[in-house]
Amino acid sequence: MQLARVIGDVVVTRKDEQLDGIKLLLLQPLTPEREAAGRPLVAVDAVGAGVGEEVFFVRGKEASFPFHPAMPPVDAGIVGIVDHWDIEK
């Protein structure tokens, strides 16, 4: 999984019907120092996240697992909202 900040909502009207009712959010992956790490991406939301929150997300088919037995065609999904993290290097 990777850390990210939610930086936007994505609205898609015409889409695969298995995506109906699933929220799509724009994520900026983060380093533990809260710097941007790579390019933004779109992820489905399985935990009720919103813009401005720090989250963690999973990549790959596993992003669809929170919607089991539905199998929406997705490759990234938010699976947790972060309360806090602590780093000791």
Place this chain on the structure above:
Amino acid sequence: MQIGKVIGTLVATQKSRKFDGAKLLLVQPLNADETPRGTALLAVDSVGAGVHDRVLVVLEGRSAGEALGKKWAPVDAAIVGIIDRIDFE
């Protein structure tokens, strides 16, 4: 599998239910000479690792789910070993 160093812990109250009871650790991937490589990632811990440990990490959904021992768990990274040492030939 990848070699990494545990650099931190993360707390998330609101998360996919499959994470209940799982420990989430921040892991910095390492090169063979133990220099950092890429962005730190978040992995579930199945072996009782702690901060500063060098660990073996699987970065694949199915295997990470196996390590967690839950079906349909939306995970893509798991710590599956604590490294004692690496001998180079």
